[in-house]
Amino acid sequence: MTTLLEVKDLEKHFPITRGAIIPHKVGAVKAVDGISFKVEQGKTLGLVGESGCGKSTTGRTILKLTEPTGGHIYFDGQEITHLKGEKLRRLRQDMQLIFQDPFASLNPRMTVEQIIAEPLKVFGMHKEERQKRINYLLEVVGLSSYHKERYPHEFSGGQRQRVGIARALALEPKLIICDEPVSALDVSIQAQVVNLMEDLQKAFGLTYVFIAHDLGVVHHISDQVAVMYLGEIVELGSYDELYAHPKHPYTQALLSAIPEANPHRKKERIVLKGDVPSPATPPTGCKFHTRCPFAEQRCRLEKPTMKVVSLTGQEAACHFVEEVSDVVG
């Protein structure tokens, strides 16, 4: 197995400035605050967390749609953290993005053909070749060539997301960052799109970073899952280990909060109090201590680091991993 994507201590801080004439920095929103992970070729990493935890910013920073403020990104063995200009443009062929909202991410004034042709044009493909490729792509995502002439508004949500996927596939990328690709879809349509994405991964050997807040979908599609809280990864592990034996109290709470479609299973629910603190003024020590049911003095003062907590290589950032997992496990 080769590592396709590696992220080391990635940071993205957005400055907060005051003053209209002489702007000066008064603080920073730490959207992504030192995260590290690896994704193997052909595998899927699921990135979960609540709104504002930095999962989308992570995706956009990897694609270099925003410039990271710290850390390193390695793609296909090459450091790309500070890549610019033509080199970056070439690199973008290999990395694509699928967006959440298929209603907003397709230009309403372009036909499906034009939408899919655009990346091909940008990278200089001939007209005839382009036509062939578009027909092929439409077929691959389960649409027909007669859909080419239509505009996005003529399609349902699921079909629009298929168009978005076809566009992302156009340049034969190696990595696709999927930013909540199914959360705007109804559950029966969601299943169609998830199945399609799995088929495409097998057929083209794609690597996915799958960003979502729906833990069920993430479990289904991911090989590895990273749980984020306030810009940091608090737990990372294989999908089965992490879901069966969550070690971090936040992961435990998150999993216990999912309402399960099974009226017989009465699970012990850990209901977290309060809301996620602001990433501009994150709590000291462990960022989760304000909502953690197990928090002690040490958590307020000392920041926990990621450590390996099981034989399978599951990692969690909590001072009391052993104690906590004893309580719940």
Place this chain on the structure above:
Amino acid sequence: MEEQYLLKVDNLHTHFFTKTGVVKAVDGVSFSIRSGETLGIVGESGSGKSITALSIMKLVPNPPGRIVEGAIYYNGEDLMSKSEKQMRRIRGNKLSMIFQDPMTSLNPVFTIGRQLVETVRAHRDLSKRQAEARAIELLTLVGIPDPKQRLKNYPHEFSGGMRQRVMIAMALACDPELLIADEPTTALDVTVQAQILELLKRLQEELGMAIIMITHDLGVVAEICDRVMVMYAGRQVEFTNRIALFDHPKHPYTWGLLDSIPKMEKEKRRLQAIAGHPPDLRYLPQGCYFADRCKQATEECKMHEPTLTKLDDHHLVRCLLYEDIKVEST
């Protein structure tokens, strides 16, 4: 009618008259709810669940929408015959509603306090000070810390979950007997959703109100509903209690919905998606509306419209598969 119902909806038809045709958003829906009960209405976008709720409140935008047929009884009174003035007295007092998006349901330019006080005073003859005390009481009830200070805040100073709590507080202002919750947790994160569901459960116990819970999430249904109505293309396709819905689902659409949910089991199985997409409500097919997507469908299904069949005392299903059963049993 032997049993006393709080609300009874009988053969409701709500249609929208648009330039391109008549959209049959709700097309013959009947159900009833007892006090203290939680009824779930499940379905995908466009299945008519929200329009059913708006019809009960008589809030369907007219034009283009109109209740063309059917009756709604609340405590034995026919709501259809009520004037707008009379409805205003019922709405908020007896029937209350919360919406999906707490960001757009609150007015951004007024403080939470002012909006709460306005709601309270619209329905009750209270002085400003008394109304304010009631507002504080309500915020305490829905678990907002430091309610007196929070009254002075604007909606944008609240998080999504807190805003939804404010909406619930507003809906509870006059101790309604029935609360209609239209996807109250869809816009919220899962940990906040858990908080709101706990809150609704607690409030129902304390205040004894009935809840109509509209959702597309079968997980939420399993969590809090007593009985469930599954809707598809403006019609109820299955209606039963919670346990039977999950243990013995009868309608192929319900099977499909249950199978589409990714299960968090160790062994990964391919998701059983329902092929195709819901029909256009302007051009509904002949026969069963679900036939195009149904694996069980026969030629018969495309010709004949199935009726809502009673399988037993608490199980109704609209599918030709079961119509024979009815014949045998009667």
